[in-house]
Structure formats: C-alpha cells, structure tokens
Amino acid sequence: MKIKFDKQQYQFDAIQSITDLFKGQSSNVSNFTVSMGDIVGSEVTALGVGNKLELSALDVMENLQEVQVRNHLKKDHHIQDWNFTIEMETGTGKTYVYTRSIFELNKLYGFTKFIIVVPSVAIREGVYKSLQMTETHFKEEYPGQNCHFFKYDSSNLEQVRDFATSTNIEVMIINIDAFRKSFDDPEKDNKANLIHRERDTMNGMRPIQFIQETNPIVIIDEPQSVDNTATAKKAIASLNPMCKLRFSATHKETYNLIYKLDAVDAYDQKLVKKIEVLSVTSGDDHNDAYIKLVSVSNSGGYKAKVEIDEQKKDGTVKRVVKEINPSTKSNLFTISGERDLYKGYVLEGINAELGNESIEFANGRFLKIGGVIGGLDDQQLKRLQIREAVRAHLDKELSLVHKGIKVLSLFFIDRVENYRIYPEGSSWEKGIYATMFEEEYTNLMKLQKYHTLLEENQYIANPKASEVHDGYFSKDGKGKYKNSSMSKTGELRSNKEDESTFELIMKEKEKLLSFETPLRFIFSHSALKEGWDNPNVFQICTLVESKDPLTKRQKIGRGLRLPVNKDGIRQYDQNLNILTVIANESYHDFAESLQKEMEEETGVKFGFIEEQTFATLTIEDKETGKEIEIGYERSAEVFAYLVKENYVSKNGEVKEKLKKELSEEEFRVPEEFTDIQYGITEVLKKSIKKLPVFKKDDRVDIQLNKQVFLTDEFNELWDRIKYKTTYSVSLDSEKLIEKCVEKVKKLEEISARKIRTEKADIRTERKGITGEGKGFRVTELKEVKRKLPDILRYLQDHTTLKRKTLIEILIQSGRLDDFKKNPQAFMEAVVKIIHKEKQSMIIDGIKYEKIGEQEYFSQSLFEEQELIGYLKKNTIEVSGEKSVYNYIQYDSDVEKAFAEDLDKDKDVKLFVKLPSSFVIGTPLGNYNPDWAILLDKDGVEKLFFVIETKGTTDLDGLRNRESAKIKCGEKHFEALQTDVAYKVSDSYEAFKEKVNY
Numbered sequence: 001m002k003i004k005f006d007k008q009q010y011q012f013d014a015i016q017s018i019t020d021l022f023k024g025q026s027s028n029v030s031n032f033t034v035s036m037g038d039i040v041g042s043e044v045t046a047l048g049v050g051n052k053l054e055l056s057a058l059d060v061m062e063n064l065q066e067v068q069v070r071n072h073l074k075k076d077h078h079i080q081d082w083n084f085t086i087e088m089e090t091g092t093g094k095t096y097v098y099t100r101s102i103f104e105l106n107k108l109y110g111f112t113k114f115i116i117v118v119p120s121v122a123i124r125e126g127v128y129k130s131l132q133m134t135e136t137h138f139k140e141e142y143p144g145q146n147c148h149f150f151k152y153d154s155s156n157l158e159q160v161r162d163f164a165t166s167t168n169i170e171v172m173i174i175n176i177d178a179f180r181k182s183f184d185d186p187e188k189d190n191k192a193n194l195i196h197r198e199r200d201t202m203n204g205m206r207p208i209q210f211i212q213e214t215n216p217i218v219i220i221d222e223p224q225s226v227d228n229t230a231t232a233k234k235a236i237a238s239l240n241p242m243c244k245l246r247f248s249a250t251h252k253e254t255y256n257l258i259y260k261l262d263a264v265d266a267y268d269q270k271l272v273k274k275i276e277v278l279s280v281t282s283g284d285d286h287n288d289a290y291i292k293l294v295s296v297s298n299s300g301g302y303k304a305k306v307e308i309d310e311q312k313k314d315g316t317v318k319r320v321v322k323e324i325n326p327s328t329k330s331n332l333f334t335i336s337g338e339r340d341l342y343k344g345y346v347l348e349g350i351n352a353e354l355g356n357e358s359i360e361f362a363n364g365r366f367l368k369i370g371g372v373i374g375g376l377d378d379q380q381l382k383r384l385q386i387r388e389a390v391r392a393h394l395d396k397e398l399s400l401v402h403k404g405i406k407v408l409s410l411f412f413i414d415r416v417e418n419y420r421i422y423p424e425g426s427s428w429e430k431g432i433y434a435t436m437f438e439e440e441y442t443n444l445m446k447l448q449k450y451h452t453l454l455e456e457n458q459y460i461a462n463p464k465a466s467e468v469h470d471g472y473f474s475k476d477g478k479g480k481y482k483n484s485s486m487s488k489t490g491e492l493r494s495n496k497e498d499e500s501t502f503e504l505i506m507k508e509k510e511k512l513l514s515f516e517t518p519l520r521f522i523f524s525h526s527a528l529k530e531g532w533d534n535p536n537v538f539q540i541c542t543l544v545e546s547k548d549p550l551t552k553r554q555k556i557g558r559g560l561r562l563p564v565n566k567d568g569i570r571q572y573d574q575n576l577n578i579l580t581v582i583a584n585e586s587y588h589d590f591a592e593s594l595q596k597e598m599e600e601e602t603g604v605k606f607g608f609i610e611e612q613t614f615a616t617l618t619i620e621d622k623e624t625g626k627e628i629e630i631g632y633e634r635s636a637e638v639f640a641y642l643v644k645e646n647y648v649s650k651n652g653e654v655k656e657k658l659k660k661e662l663s664e665e666e667f668r669v670p671e672e673f674t675d676i677q678y679g680i681t682e683v684l685k686k687s688i689k690k691l692p693v694f695k696k697d698d699r700v701d702i703q704l705n706k707q708v709f710l711t712d713e714f715n716e717l718w719d720r721i722k723y724k725t726t727y728s729v730s731l732d733s734e735k736l737i738e739k740c741v742e743k744v745k746k747l748e749e750i751s752a753r754k755i756r757t758e759k760a761d762i763r764t765e766r767k768g769i770t771g772e773g774k775g776f777r778v779t780e781l782k783e784v785k786r787k788l789p790d791i792l793r794y795l796q797d798h799t800t801l802k803r804k805t806l807i808e809i810l811i812q813s814g815r816l817d818d819f820k821k822n823p824q825a826f827m828e829a830v831v832k833i834i835h836k837e838k839q840s841m842i843i844d845g846i847k848y849e850k851i852g853e854q855e856y857f858s859q860s861l862f863e864e865q866e867l868i869g870y871l872k873k874n875t876i877e878v879s880g881e882k883s884v885y886n887y888i889q890y891d892s893d894v895e896k897a898f899a900e901d902l903d904k905d906k907d908v909k910l911f912v913k914l915p916s917s918f919v920i921g922t923p924l925g926n927y928n929p930d931w932a933i934l935l936d937k938d939g940v941e942k943l944f945f946v947i948e949t950k951g952t953t954d955l956d957g958l959r960n961r962e963s964a965k966i967k968c969g970e971k972h973f974e975a976l977q978t979d980v981a982y983k984v985s986d987s988y989e990a991f992k993e994k995v996n997y
Contacts (some may be wrong), residue, residue: 003568036753041110048164051167083255086763091560119225186505212240288374311337389541404566433850437467469521535561702867720978750818848975901988922968
C-alpha cells in the first residue's frame with residue numbers, strides 16, 4: 001500500500017505564509033545577474049554553495065507583518081533572532097507542510113540548503129520515513145527539482161561535505177543531541193560530538209564549518225523539546241542559520257507567529273477525528289465503605305492517599321482523595337465526615353517498598369496500590385476497559401471493513417510487567433493485561449454479531465487472539481522489555497532501546513495498515529508518546545494506575561489523523577472519523593482535564609479576550625482597495641464597549657450575558673462597529689469555544705425516515721434540485737485591463753532594492769577561518785545597468801493572462817519606472833492586483849448550465865450516508881412527520897435554531913439537511929448548501945427553497961471565499977429553472993419575512 005497525499009488549502013496557506021516572508025527576493029525564474037556564474041538564491045563560498053538572502057531585516061519585517069495581518073495574528077515589531085513560528089495541531093500534516101515549503105522556497109527563490117532538527121532519534125526516523133513516503137509525490141509536483149535527503153550519521157561525515165558542495169536541494173535530518181554537546185571546545189571533552197572536531201579528511205576543518213558556510217534554513221520540529229535550554233539554543237545558533245522555522249502544536253515560546261491552526265480550528269474544519277469518551281468507572285452509590293489506595297510515600301514521613309466517600313456539611317456525599325498518615329490523620333471515620341460506614345478503619349501500617357506499596361487498617365483490612373474496598377477493584381476495572389475497547393474496535397470494523405479501512409487500537413499501560421513477564425531462568429510469559437485481552441477478545445468474537453468479520457475473510461485464516469495484539473516497549477541489553485526511563489523532572493528520556501522500537505513501527509507503517517498483517521491491537525508503555533502517526537488508530541484505551549507519564553493530549557494525538565483505506569486514499573467522512581477514548585474516569589473529568597492541558601500547553605485561555613484581540617480584523621480601504629487591519633486603538637474601543645455593556649470583565653473574562661446572546665444569535669454592536677460586526681462576532685465565538693469532546697453514551701445513529709423519504713412530496717422536491725450543472729467563465733478583458741490599470745496606478749511608491757553591508761573581523765587560524773560581526777547598514781541600490789528579468793514571462797506564469805493583455809496593463813499604468821527601480825517588488829505587486837481583480841470578475845461573470853436530464857444526484861445519497869450524532873452537542877431529535885432523518889446534525893447554533901423552527905412550523909411540509917456529497921462545483925472548490933424545504937402556502941401553492949444558513953446575510957461581511965461560493969450557488973439554481981428559490985438567511989424567522997409568507 002502507498003499512502004496518497006492530498007492538496008489541502010490550509011496547508012497551502014501555511015506554506016505561503018512561509019514563502020511570503022521572502023517576497024522581494026530575486027525570483028528563481030527571473031534572469032537577474034549580479035556577476036557571471038551566480039546562482040539565484042545561492043552563492044559560492046570557500047567550502048561549497050550556500051543560501052543567499054538579498055533582503056534586509058527591514059524588508060523581512062515588512063513581509064512578516066503583512067503575513068500576520070493576513071492570518072489575523074498579532075503583529076510583531078522585531079525579528080526575534082530570525083525565528084518564525086508555525087503552529088499546527090497534531091495530525092494536520094506539519095511534516096508535509098515543511099517538506100513542501102522546502103520545494104517552494106527552492107522554486108521561488110533558489111534556496112538549496114535545509115536542516116531539519118528534531119528532539120530525538122525516534123522523530124528523526126519518523127521524519128525520514130515521511131520524506132521517503134512523499135518522494136514520488138514531490139517528484140511529480142516539482143519535476144526537475146532534484147532533492148537529496150539524508151539522516152546525519154557521525155560515522156559518515158563525508159555526507160556533510162556533500163551537503164555543502166551540492167547545487168541540488170539538500171536536506172539534512174539531525175537530532176539535537178548530535179551537535180548540542182561541547183561545541184565550544186571539543187578538544188577538552190572526549191565525549192564531544194564529532195561534528196565539532198577537526199578532521200584530516202576535511203583538510204583540518206570541522207564538519208560544522210561546512211554547515212555554517214551554507215547559511216542553511218533550519219526547520220525545528222517540536223521546538224519545545226529541541227531548543228528548550230540555553231545550550232540547545234547556542235547549538236542551533238552554531239549552524240549559522242539564514243532563518244529558523246519552528247513547527248509544533250504546543251509551542252512553549254512563540255517567536256514571530258506567522259501561521260496558526262490550533263486544536264479548535266482543526267476540529268471546526270474537520271481536519272482531524274472527532275473525540276468521543278467511553279467512561280469505565282465504578283458506580284458511586286455511597287452505600288458501602290469505599291476505599292481505594294491511590295499512592296503511598298515515605299518522603300517527609302509515611303503517608304498515603306486514599307479515595308473515599310466524604311459527607312459534606314450540607315449532607316451530600318462526594319468521592320474525594322484524602323491524605324492519611326499514622327500520626328495525625330489515621331481514622332477514616334473522622335476524615336469521612338463521621339460516616340458510620342468507616343468505623344474501625346484506622347490506619348495501622350504503610351509499606352512504601354517499591355512494587356509492594358500497601359496499607360493496613362486496625363480491623364485487619366489490607367489494600368495494595370490500585371486496590372479497592374467496597375467497589376470494583378482495579379483489575380476488574382481494567383478488564384472492563386479492555387472488554388469495551390475490544391467491543392468498540394469490533395463495532396468499528398463492522399462498519400469499515402467493507403470500505404477497505406483497517407482499524408487499529410492502541411492501549412497505554414502503566415507498567416510493562418502487566419503485559420509481559422520475564423521470570424528468572426525461563427522465557428517470557430503473558431502478563432495480566434495480555435491474558436485479559438485474549439480472554440475478552442475470544443469471548444466477543446464468539447458472538448453472532450461479529451461472525452461477518454470472519455465470513456468476509458478480512459481476518460486472514462481467522463487468526464488466534466494471540467496474533468492480533470503485540471507490545472512495543474523499550475528493551476534492555478538482555479532483550480527483555482522494560483518501562484521507559486524518566487528524568488527527575490518526570491519527563492520521559494529517549495534512549496537507544498526506545499529508538500530500536502520506534503524504528504520498527506515507523507518503518508513498517510504501510511505494512512501495519514495492510515489487511516495481510518493480522519496485528520490490530522497495540523500495547524505500549526510510553527514508546528508512542530510522539531513521532532508515531534499511524535492514521536488508522538480509532539480506539540485508545542488508557543490502562544493506568546496512578547502516575548501517568550503521558551498527557552491526554554499526547555495520547556489522543558496518536559489517534560487524531562484522518563484514516564486511509566487499503567489504497568492509501570485519505571477518508572474525510574466525519575461520521576466514520578471518530579476516535580473513541582476508553583477512559584477510567586468520568587466523561588466530565590476527562591473533558592475538563594483535557595481543556596486544562598490545552599490551556600497549559602498552548603497558552604490559550606478559553607473564555608478570555610484582550611484589548612488587542614480584534615486588532616487584526618481587516619476592512620477594505622476605499623481608496624486603494626487594499627485590505628487593512630483596524631489596528632490596536634480601534635480594537636481597544638471594541639473591548640471598552642464590551643466592558644461597558646457588561647459583556648466581559650475588566651480582565652477580559654467573557655460573561656454569561658455575552659455567551660447567551662452569541663448562542664442565540666442576538667449579539668449586536670453599535671453603529672460605529674457595524675463594518676466589522678461579523679468579524680467581532682466570529683472572534684468572540686471562537687474565544688468561548690472549547691475543544692469538542694463527545695460522550696459516547698450520548699451517541700445516536702441517525703436513521704433515514706422512510707415514511708417521509710418515499711413520499712410524493714420528497715420526490716417532487718428532489719426532482720427540482722437534483723440536477724447537476726457545469727460552469728464556464730468569460731472574462732471581459734477590456735474591463736479587467738481597466739480595473740487592473742486603476743489599481744496599479746494607485747500602488748504605493750516602489751522603493752529601490754536595498755543592499756545590506758556588514759563589517760566583521762576575520763581570523764585565520766589552523767582550525768579554519770572565522771568571523772565576528774561588528775555591525776551592518778542598509779542602503780538603497782542606486783540606478784545601475786543590469787539585466788532586467790522578463791516581466792511578461794513572469795506575469796504570464798503567475799496569472800495565465802495573454803501577453804497582449806499584460807502589455808496593455810503595464811503601458812496604461814504608467815508605472816514601468818518602478819519596474820526598473822525594483823523589478824521583483826513591482827512584479828509581485830502587479831501579480832497580486834491581477835489575481836484579486838480576476839477572481840472578482842470570474843465570480844461575477846460565471847455562467848452555469850444544466851448538463852442534461854441524465855446527469856443528477858441520486859436519492860441513494862441518503863441511503864448510502866451513515867450518520868452519527870451526539871445529543872446536546874451537535875444533534876437534535878425532530879418529529880418523524882416532515883424530516884427525512886429522525887435526528888438533525890448541525891454545524892452551528894444558527895443551524896440548530898433553524899432546524900428547531902422548521903420542525904415546529906406547521907407550514908413546512910418537508911425539510912432535509914442536504915448530504916455532504918450533494919455539491920456544486922465552483923472555481924474555489926466544491927460547495928455544499930445546507931437545507932432544502934417545501935412550504936405549503938395556504939394549502940393551494942407549494943414553494944420550494946434551498947437555504948444557506950449563515951451568521952449574517954451581509955455577503956460583504958463574510959469571508960471572500962464564503963461569499964463567492966454563495967454567489968455561485970445562486971447562479972447554479974437559477975440555471976436549473978425549476979422554480980426553486982435559493983436564499984441566504986441567519987434565522988428561520990427572517991427567512992419567512994423575506995419571502996413574504
């Protein structure tokens with residue numbers, strides 16, 4: 001199997017945010033020459049070929065701010081040591097983004113030297129595997145751009161020389177430990193990294209010097225684990241990077257943020273799986289003395305933590321964790337709020353010996369870690385978790401096997417010996433979890449429900465229970481599996497044993513996804529905390545006792561990627577893209593702690609806004625037509641209004657009043673802010689939105705309502721909207737020329753290219769030539785004779801317009817002197833204007849035509865669609881008299897309210913939420929309208945509508961892509977000529993008023 005790679009718009013947005021940092025750099029397709037033999041974007045040095053940045057820091061700062069405004073991010077005013085941050089949620093393809101960015105930076109500007117720095121050998125292997133998997137894909141996307149990638153290997157340092165001297169794209173993947181140690185004076189340290197030592201085979205030079213001469217673009221993968229110390233930062237600086245691109249989902253330090261796709265954005269855009277939680281906990285009936293031993297300690301005196309039922313002052317009983325000790329807090333009767341059930345439970349002894357932790361009471365009762373009195377003991381709970389995980393897995397297989405999607409489940413366990421035991425003098429034996437798994441798996445597979453899995457032969461020769469599961473852990477020198485080690489701070493250490501385990505998994509990703517491999521259930525202690533991204537993990541089960549070295553985000557991160565089928569094609573159906581977490585805590589506790597982790601790891605505070613929150617909202621400047629940000633001062637005015645109206649507190653906490661108005665679509669702003677009403681509303685909605693975590697108990701299967709589906713009314717409605725269309729675009733070239741000329745004339749003055757001069761002291765020593773910078777100056781380049789690029793070729797390549805049209809635009813604009821002054825900046829500005837005007841005219845001039853009577857969407861779309869919803873979260877129940885489904889799944893509060901009103905209105909005879917596969921083609925991608933409805937007017941006239949629900953009906957207030965797709969929707973339904981009216985509405989009430997019903 002080979003995994004296919006899609007082109008996703010959000011990934012292109014991230015890539016463009018990177019490439020636009022260097023706008024104004026000589027283009028790789030231009031014919032600029034400074035001196036004979038120079039390569040665009042590169043320069044020949046004493047040790048090889050290096051990247052050459054022509055732009056000044058001021059130029060890059062201007063580009064940076066433009067990118068930040070476009071992406072609605074806070075503007076920076078300093079280039080922070082040439083660091084640029086890209087934040088992308090786990091599972092959204094950051095490795096693909098930075099790999100494609102390498103090709104784009106070479107294509108646009110000719111840069112050739114790149115270094116990917118990773119935190120561990122494990123992730124290095126994962127990145128290398130990703131580059132192997134995408135190699136063919138990028139050869140097809142970028143023909144002729146030769147790219148050589150390799151893993152840094154201290155035993156083969158000649159690779160470094162080849163890296164420096166090659167004129168192709170060179171990508172080195174290196175883990176931070178390979179060059180972090182002893183780079184100041186390696187001769188004094190026998191353990192110094194070899195990369196810093198002089199080598200005879202390199203003419204007495206150090207390998208690091210060859211790297212420094214290339215002025216590489218350094219890509220830091222997971223910087224929170226790479227340059228998280230002063231030494232690591234110094235090591236990164238020793239590479240002499242042209243710039244540093246920092247990629248992670250959880251940055252601890254954010255420098256010059258240029259692109260942000262956080263967890264909430266990823267879920268909203270359906271780029272990752274939904275999360276549902278299946279809780280397996282013992283019942284809280286409080287009728288017996290309940291005691292669970294959580295932990296013991298002898299630090300600062302013997303003590304233990306126990307979970308008990310405590311009676312509060314108001315008489316209610318809550319399950320809480322209490323600390324007890326032999327001296328001051330030993331009697332559970334007192335500690336429990338004097339509940340009679342706990343009489344006689346007086347602490348008498350504590351054993352803190354590792355592996356034998358336990359406590360003993362005066363009444364003779366005894367508890368080990370995880371042990372329970374008065375409820376399900378820990379092993380019973382673990383067995384139930386394993387059973388439910390296997391059941392969830394098999395249920396998922398029933399729905400996905402026929403679609404060619406292999407299902408994987410992942411178990412995180414507390415200690416290796418619970419899965420695999422190594423008795424002295426004999427071979428390994430199954431641990432308690434392995435035994436439980438095989439028993440539960442065997443019992444479930446006997447059920448009639450799952451026999452079809454065997455009948456369809458998706459299990460090769462019906463494998464035994466022992467063949468479908470395995471464990472991936474670190475190994476010690478004797479070949480035994482062991483728990484991963486932890487540092488004093490509680491962080492997992494990466495070691496050689498971990499690395500061999502990681503390599504096995506990462507190098508066999510496609511094999512693991514094949515139905516030919518019976519392995520489906522994977523047990524791991526901590527080896528899969530990062531770097532493993534198999535997309536088909538659908539279940540994650542957490543079998544932990546007390547201390548858990550992995551966060552919830554790390555665990556669920558292993559299962560967020562969208563799955564692929566047996567042909568390697570990515571699947572986007574949100575009704576199958578569900579990650580089920582089988583947790584040993586309540587749904588509420590799981591969701592609460594996950595949100596808390598997100599706040600701690602990302603710095604995002606849910607439910608808070610700041611004075612500058614709205615500063616990056618943009619409006620169109622009426623004179624220039626450019627998008628400009630409203631700025632800090634106007635943002636502060638919006639914030640002050642919200643405080644004054646008691647919508648938010650002075651410290652920015654959103655109050656219930658605002659939450660209520662936002663959810664009911666009643667929030668309005670005063671007249672002075674109406675031009676940014678939609679933007680303000682969207683920002684506020686996002687600020688109060690939390691990561692959606694669904695409760696499996698609330699899950700419902702959405703069924704087709706055949707009583708409505710088979711009616712004449714439905715057939716009548718469907719016959720009016722089902723036909724497909726094709727579109728054509730005709731551009732009025734004269735009008736396009738006129739509009740472009742007008743905008744080019746209004747371009748701000750193009751400044752001349754700038755030259756950066758730098759003073760440095762040069763030292764020649766036996767170990768090499770070094771330099772120390774003393775200062776720099778930026779000056780404009782005076783008019784000199786030089787070969788100008790072929791502007792018509794450049795504009796043609798980037799706009800696809802005819803040469804004649806382009807000549808007219810350039811001549812009529814009267815701005816060709818600007819081209820001579822700074823060719824690259826002028827060409828880029830003209831391309832941007834042409835793109836904007838062309839897109840506007842394409843939408844205005846688009847024409848739809850019905851293809852024919854035989855080209856239409858079949859009603860089987862409804863029967864083929866498998867829908868899953870969650871009550872109270874994204875689904876409501878509707879009556880069975882007029883809806884095609886028994887439940888309606890909604891994407892927003894506007895849709896929810898609309899569905900409720902449709903269901904209540906007696907004039908509505910039929911309504912349907914259109915399937916996701918019902919799409920209209922547009923130049924901006926497919927468009928899926930929301931609703932189709934049939935109204936009965938006074939019993940004598942039937943009215944048919946297709947409705948798009950939005951938070952506003954002002955198309956100018958919507959994002960350009962949204963409003964453009966809506967305009968295309970209007971023209972599509974006009975072309976059908978079937979008396980179906982297409983409407984945009986923000987509420988059902990407003991819709992009925994508009995149609996004069």
